Amino acid sequence: MTTPTLDLAGYDVYRLGFGAMRLPTEPDDARAASIALLRKAVELGVTVIDTAHLYGWGANEELVAEALYPYPDGLLVATKLGVERRPGHPDGAVYNGSERFLRAQVDDALRRLRADRIDLMQLHRVDPAIPLADQAGVLRDLKDEGKIGHIGLSEVTAAQLAEARETTEIASVQNRYNVLDREYESVVDACEQAGIAFLPWRPVAAGGAGTSTVIAEIARELGATGTQVALAWLLRRSPVVVPIPGTASPAHLTENLAAARLELSDDQYERLDHLAAPENR
Template identity: 50%
Template sequence: MNHRQTTTHPLQRPAHLSGTIELGDLRVHRLGYGAIRLTGPGTWGDPADRDGAIAVLRRAVELGMDFIDTAEAYGPFTNEELIRDALHPYDGIVVATKGGGVRPGPGQWEAVGLPEFIRQGVETSLRRLGVDCLDLYQLHRIDPRVPLADTLGAVKELQEAGKIRHIGLSEVDIADIQAAREIVEIVSVQNHYNLATRHWDHVLGHCEQQGIAFIPWGPLGSGDLSTFGTFTHIEGLADHTTAQIALAWLLQHSPVMLPIPGTATPHRLQENAHAAAIKLSNEQYQRLTERSGPA
């Protein structure tokens, strides 16, 4: 893919105010976009408004979100096709996908780490996205029934063949990361993490030490943000939405953080992008951190 970076005024691309992070030799801005919500119910099939979904993807890029996260499991398959139709040839954009699982039905998913399945999945993701090489391929989950060396051995072969540029993991602990790094270079980890859900604090710390990007999935919680409560009692935050404050906290919490908030609504997308402009005071940051705590 073409990764030309352009310079524009931050008010035109507010997500650029989040700063940048490196994924191997790729540099992206630290506020990306997760495309999982651009599917049908149960992450199954096309969104109800396909044209609207394409418009949201294009608007995300216009707002400066140059890291787009997807997976073969989203749809399954239809999310990657949607991204191709909206954004190909990906000028200045990094598209990350995930593979290694099957979808029996809506809301259902099962990890499959068999080497032949991984190879087939990468080939079909390449075709759906319309590229010769995947920028970032993330193993969606480790399959406990298959030796990790076998699963990642297939991924390594595909990387050596020029079909994968960089490799990441999803929902893993430190021991998993260490085992994987004995086989391949790992540039990113994608775990469930947000202001209210901090079970993976120790993994985030490990990623900071090792210079690995940490991509929190579900950065806005359940989507209705009810788990976060309200922040209006914290001085200086009344003019911002709960989602904006939650994203600002993530960006300030760690330099390796790369949030990927997802939405199918244009005005929510706009709000999320402008979260990059929010700079929490030390007192605000500490009060939010103390309020959440590891969960």
């Protein structure tokens, strides 16, 4: 039986969160549906909402605040910083881990989220042009100033996690990870050993859960969907894992959250675990 909750940034959180990235903020009817979905997620027991400045360049954070402020007790709203919009750049954006930019983004996030403190602020990407210790140090200083409660990282290696921890305490890591995509296996292990929450984004491989023969077989055995099986595997993979599946569909939201009640047998878990072998991908 998987543990239903985990201590994250001082919150006793339910181990299935919600990623708000996919929620449309316009036009008005789509925005209203997004607000309703966020409220439904909280009503169904979700206690972690993940957003970021990058998602709509602040529009997603404003959407979360419109839907959920004043925030219910026990709800952790996590956001991310460190990506700067550059319209003239080929990618439209660049990583920016400078102190000036990180400080400005924290102030902007506080305003958009209508908060006095960001309880979990995550560095969206490490800026390769600036020492990681400097970027972590800015976040540590902001934490000391009371603007940040806890610090998280995103898309980091185990070595980068260890390096950042030499500068400040790290509460969470958010990397791409699912039963078919195990590039960051060592990071999950490092987080478990250190008691750091691991929030896998893209917790269900795009299209993969529906095409994997093994996942489909186990879904039939359990009377579940492939998505639910993939999420159940993550929950059992490590007690520090908190998947944050995102959707704009109320039906899919309910389906995702039902995965917490799905129990994999040892044999089913091992069959899924073996999907990480190259010949089984």
